[in-house]
Amino acid sequence: MGxxxxxxxxxxxxxxxxxxxxxxxxxxxxxxVDRAPGTNREPRADVLFPRAGEALAALGVGExxxxxxxxxxxARFFSDGRPLGRCTVGRLASRYPTAMTIEQxxxxxxxxxxxxxxxxxxxxxxxxxDVRPDTDHVSVSTRSPDGGTQTLTASWVVGCDGPRSTVxxxxxxxxxxxxxxxMQVVQGNVVPTWPLTDEPxxxxxxxAPYRSIIAFPTPSGGYRVFCVRDDPDPTDGAAPxxxxxxxxxxxxxxxxxxxxxxxxxxxxxxxxFADRIAAxxxxxxVLLAGDAAHSWAPIGGHGMNVGILGAHNLAWKLIxxxxxxxxxxxxxxxxxxxxxLARHVIRDMRMNVLEMLLPRWAHRLRAGVLRVxxxxxxxxxxxxxxxxxxxxxxxxxxxxxxRSRRGRLRAGDRLPDVRVLAGATxxxxxxxxxxxxxxxxxxxxxxxxxxxxWSVLVNAAxxxxxxxxxxxxxxxxAAAPMLVVPYSPAGRADGRLLGRPDDVxxxxxxxxxGLVARLDRIDLVRDYIATFLRGSARPRS
Numbered sequence: 001m002g003x004x005x006x007x008x009x010x011x012x013x014x015x016x017x018x019x020x021x022x023x024x025x026x027x028x029x030x031x032x033v034d035r036a037p038g039t040n041r042e043p044r045a046d047v048l049f050p051r052a053g054e055a056l057a058a059l060g061v062g063e064x065x066x067x068x069x070x071x072x073x074x075a076r077f078f079s080d081g082r083p084l085g086r087c088t089v090g091r092l093a094s095r096y097p098t099a100m101t102i103e104q105x106x107x108x109x110x111x112x113x114x115x116x117x118x119x120x121x122x123x124x125x126x127x128x129x130d131v132r133p134d135t136d137h138v139s140v141s142t143r144s145p146d147g148g149t150q151t152l153t154a155s156w157v158v159g160c161d162g163p164r165s166t167v168x169x170x171x172x173x174x175x176x177x178x179x180x181x182x183m184q185v186v187q188g189n190v191v192p193t194w195p196l197t198d199e200p201x202x203x204x205x206x207x208a209p210y211r212s213i214i215a216f217p218t219p220s221g222g223y224r225v226f227c228v229r230d231d232p233d234p235t236d237g238a239a240p241x242x243x244x245x246x247x248x249x250x251x252x253x254x255x256x257x258x259x260x261x262x263x264x265x266x267x268x269x270x271x272x273f274a275d276r277i278a279a280x281x282x283x284x285x286v287l288l289a290g291d292a293a294h295s296w297a298p299i300g301g302h303g304m305n306v307g308i309l310g311a312h313n314l315a316w317k318l319i320x321x322x323x324x325x326x327x328x329x330x331x332x333x334x335x336x337x338x339x340x341l342a343r344h345v346i347r348d349m350r351m352n353v354l355e356m357l358l359p360r361w362a363h364r365l366r367a368g369v370l371r372v373x374x375x376x377x378x379x380x381x382x383x384x385x386x387x388x389x390x391x392x393x394x395x396x397x398x399x400x401x402x403r404s405r406r407g408r409l410r411a412g413d414r415l416p417d418v419r420v421l422a423g424a425t426x427x428x429x430x431x432x433x434x435x436x437x438x439x440x441x442x443x444x445x446x447x448x449x450x451x452x453x454w455s456v457l458v459n460a461a462x463x464x465x466x467x468x469x470x471x472x473x474x475x476x477x478a479a480a481p482m483l484v485v486p487y488s489p490a491g492r493a494d495g496r497l498l499g500r501p502d503d504v505x506x507x508x509x510x511x512x513x514g515l516v517a518r519l520d521r522i523d524l525v526r527d528y529i530a531t532f533l534r535g536s537a538r539p540r541s
Contacts, residue, residue, distance in 0.1 A: 008154040012122040015290030015307035016160035017111035022315030024118040033126040043103035045304040051389035052305040053096030055312035058451045069102035073201040079367035081254020085374030131170040133284040165292035177276030184231040189267040191222040193259035206252040209360040222263040273297035281335040294342035299349040316509040324537035325480035403517040409499035416497040419490035442490040453481035455507040460486035479537035
């Protein structure tokens with residue numbers, strides 16, 4: 001039957017808007033609804049880590065966000081008011097090597113405007129009442145702003161409607177997990193008067209027993225102050241006062257004469273959290289993303305980031321299945337990959353030493369360890385890598401085939417964004433001890449990729465014309481678009497990160513490696529294509 005729309009996205013937060021933009025760029029018919037009266041005015045989440053920056057860039061909105069954000073450059077650490085040291089960032093190989101501070105309401109405004117430019121506007125004050133999946137469509141009952149109801153049909157529905165998701169509840173999918181005990185998060189947007197340096201991109205950590213406070217400047221003015229603390233009165237649900245927030249910061253920082261002034265819009269929040277993951281992220285033609293799929297305490301600030309990465313993971317798969325370019329195994333892989341990612345983030349953030357609520361003796365031990373560790377270049381590099389989300393992988397995904405000798409690059413990994421020589425430059429003979437072609441002709445590896453296709457990377461020095469012809473013939477048999485890309489590493493270190501020179505690396509549209517195999521085993525590339533990319537569409541020439 002003909003549907004009213006290809007995809008209905010429920011929820012117009014950062015995840016829903018990211019999802020809708022990805023689908024519209026592929027020319028799918030998209031509607032996006034939200035029961036809210038308009039774009040959120042509450043700042044809420046306010047940090048995008050490097051991997052989320054790369055994901056947004058792949059969808060064409062990375063620079064839009066970056067030009068409206070502060071890039072985080074450094075942080076100073078204090079324990080009971082005494083300095084522990086300073087960490088700097090920016091070492092990572094990426095177009096987005098640093099985290100960005102930009103508040104959620106501004107992200108939503110920018111993405112909603114971008115989506116409107118693609119021909120789709122958010123339908124505000126529209127409430128989803130019921131969701132009924134069928135074999136070839138989904139029926140969705142909605143209530144419009146004037147109180148009227150209607151039923152529309154969509155080929156697919158993606159629920160991005162938050163932790164109290166109507167879509168998830170109507171499908172009867174359990175939201176498994178438990179609350180965090182003896183922990184609350186107090187936040188506020190303020191302008192501080194203190195004897196510290198105020199500079200965009202440079203923030204502060206203040207550690208104390210049962211307290212962890214982070215303060216970073218925001219592009220809208222002032223600082224976002226984020227305080228993880230104990231919960232002596234779990235029945236207190238009132239928003240914190242400015243004086244309460246001042247007392248928490250002054251006590252942890254040792255700045256007795258600290259003054260705080262509220263910014264506009266006023267943002268003072270007290271919240272308690274649970275760690276939860278939906279029992280399934282797919283029920284036929286309905287899928288869950290963002291907080292509808294998983295939520296946890298905002299330790300480390302990765303909630304919005306993981307939701308955006310989930311949309312980045314799901315959109316290309318949904319596009320391929322909808323077009324008949326791939327089997328529905330791709331959608332099942334989204335469920336497996338995203339649920340595993342959420343579990344790992346929850347586990348890792350429970351071990352985040354900077355935001356643990358520690359008694360005095362353990363807090364003193366932490367301070368001693370950090371005082372020694374923070375000046376270490378190795379410690380700073382490792383911390384930067386962990387917070388970037390670059391190490392988050394899908395190695396256990398059904399889409400990840402490792403068919404080569406064990407090396408640094410594994411199937412399921414994010415392709416490293418190192419410098420390479422591509423195109424005609426990559427095919428020129430290599431100079432002894434170096435790459436073929438001038439250094440300034442290099443590009444980043446992610447520039448060889450495309451969100452609208454699969455990429456097959458081969459080291460040009462090990463791929464003769466016959467091998468390239470066989471690879472292109474194999475890719476032409478896929479229903480999904482695939483491009484063979486010869487490259488040369490710009491340097492030895494870059495080459496090592498991209499695997500062995502005689503490997504062929506098949507890269508998914510989202511930048512994760514699907515297959516690593518020896519270049520003389522092109523039959524494995526054919527098998528991979530036959531397994532996942534035959535679908536029902538005609539093979540591409």
